[in-house]
Amino acid sequence: MATQANNNKGKILILATETCAYPGADSVGQAHSSYPANTYIMRVRAPVLFPEKFYLDCFKKGICGIIIMSCGEECPYEGAYKALAKRIDNVYSMMKEKDIDIRRLRLTAICTVCNRSFLNEVNQMNTLIQELGPPALV
Template sequence: MTPKAQNPGKILILATESCAYPGANSVGQAHASYPANTYILRVRAPVLFPEQFYMDCFKKGISGILIMSCGEECPYEGAYHALAKRLDRVYQLMKTADIDIRRLRLTAICTVCNRSFLKEVNDMNALVQELGPPTFESAV
């Protein structure tokens, strides 16, 4: 009998429409592949998502979240720094709920960053396979 394949866990990517989403598209245009457990959500600016959004994602079965943004090149003044501050608060919520903070990662991806995009996705995939699904305490 062969061993049962491990559930790879779902990875959510929040990809900014001006940088990271075109970068993800360029990966497809290059006919490169990445794990099938990856779901890309095109967003205007990830700073629009409140802290509880991330916690709810983990509760609903997302094992890892990649926020792929424009970084310092964000077209919305102050949004990247506000996002970084928001994620600091999310990391505190994750620690309180005993969720490994490596499950949430902020990275800058440009419109043609194929290798960087693939590296981030593959690294997160390896991590969620290693950690398994997140577990929750009643405090979450």
């Protein structure tokens, strides 16, 4: 439930797994908690399905920060989390080449009832992107 004023803040994209993180985000709304309105949640089956280029394209199109909220090691798809972690390492290398601060991309595990963890991740990313400003066009 994004209710705080936007105030031209940079956009944060959250890729939330449908089995863990998305229900966790839903529990934030059920608890009537709020998070910054510049946050956009995309429900995904498995973030490992997104190629490395996807993340760079997001930054190019105006996304200032990306949080990948997954099930972590409890992912229902065998080997998917390890493959995702490896993919994100590759993305970090690509970001360094493009001179994009790697703190703009975070991989974290969020469970179905992790309200505080969800809010903490969003607020930390929001603070970071306010400090860094928009990413340089890649």
